[in-house]
Amino acid sequence: MTDYEFQGWLGEDEKSVQGHMKWGKFEPKKWEEDDVDIEISHCGICGSDLHQLSSGWGPTPYPCVVGHEIIGRAVKVGKNVKHVKVGDRVGVGAQARSCMQSSCAECSSGHESHCGVALVNTYGSVYPNGEGKSYGGYADYNRTNGHFVLPIPKALSSAEAAPMLCGGITVFSPLKQNGCGPGKTVGIVGVGGLGHFGVLFAKALGADRVVGISRKGDKRDDVLKLGADEYIATGEDKGWEKKHKRTLDLIVCTVSSEKMPLTHYLGLLKVKGTFIQVGAPDGGNLPPINAFTLIGNGIKVGGSAIGSPAEIAEMLQLAADKKVHPWIQERSLKDANQAIVDLADGKARYRYVLVNEKNAQRHANL
Structure with missing residues (x-):
């Protein structure tokens, strides 16, 4: 049990991409000791979100919560996760899990994003073995396998780091x-x-x-x-x-x-x-x-599509070392429906980042 609820912007059908997402509760995947729960402060908006909301790349298992450029604070960490602890600032990109088996040629060679056995996207995927669905970052909380949860270098702001994750x-x-x-x-x-x-x-x-x-x-x-x-x-x-x-x-x-x-x-x-x-x-x-x-x-x-957790970590460190600053525009999470419409209209210069103000303020006071 947790003392927090999973709520977010739910896309209920193909019309949701027109700015018709609805705020509501959702049930995250079944908890495992390999997982991390993240209290979300920032989430980038990606063009992939629009494709998923509209079923543009295939049928979406509605309802869905999109968003796979997630930054926040770890609030629950499974006992099998060793590189993250409660309170750490962490991020999740477009992938939530792979099979991670030594018998998998892709996972065993650092190419988890090409796993052909059990690849799970951060949103819109159905987990195997009845574990539920994956829900993304237009929300208050996210639950993801710890292997795909990465610490964020201190030199990067949360708003700038978020869109780097996809x-x-x-x-x-x-x-x-x-x-x-x-x-x-x-x-x-x-x-x-x-x-x-x-x-x-x-x-x-x-x-x-x-x-x-x-x-x-x-x-x-x-x-x-x-x-x-x-x-x-x-x-x-x-x-x-x-x-x-x-x-x-x-x-x-x-x-x-x-x-x-x-x-x-x-x-x-x-x-x-x-x-x-x-x-x-x-x-x-x-x-x-x-x-x-x-x-x-x-x-x-x-x-090419996304990258492995190791590549993401390398990229984040390079961005910190070289002072890479993406051009972003922060939008309130409350404004998510208008933000996706504006993205579809080509108004972003060059990435929108949703800010969950209540969580961001809480983290700033820690």
Whole structure:
């Protein structure tokens, strides 16, 4: 038993994404001694929340509470959890559990986010063995397996750390895994909530040159202030695909559109360059790729999604050491319905973070 209730913004059907979530109680997963209960102070808003609320990536097991960029205080810690204690400031990203068995090739090699046996997302997943459903961070409390609960470095504010737990790691992981660093030129396609993190972390990892790529020119000044060395507006800069041909070692694409000029993007890669897709459109469809585009330049095309707990910890420490500051706008948790509507309308610059004022104030007084 606990002396606190699990309450949050419930999406009850596909219309909830239009700003119709309802505040109410929910039943967290059955408690296990591997779990941690978190009193939530901050939760980032991610585009994935909109896809889940609308059943855009498949049927959502309503009711659901979205939000997977969770920061708060550990208020209950299972006896099997050794790296977190009650009172610690902790965070949870997009994953709540994997099978974590030594027989699982992914979990045993530090690739928990690719577990094919028992992967559980932070919200909208049904736990195996009748343990209940996972509920996310637009709420007062969250319960998650301790392996996926991470201490937050003191140098990071809760509001800035929250969106790193999904938005940040979604681009940090493919940048790190594909050699972003000194001597490399890196392109970030789509400079929004994810893409602005791409620019920040490419620079923090030491890339020689970072190029922001987006359709319109209205973000040019912002992207250069973020640290990019150059900006390409594909809808306005005439001949950009020829001018910048074979100039990039690595491209991370955050755009999720079947209409993006993918062939032209691939043409920006140097011979043996790498293109990594992280944007996930409803339905999953991307523009077709001509085989000769791949063969002619010897390029590689791949995908990436979030990252392991170890990668998240590495990213958080890099952000603390390099003083990475995402561009965020804080919104009250009470304003969650309007915030998701504003996100869908493209108003965020560049990540919204919900603040649970009553918990945040309590933590500030500790």
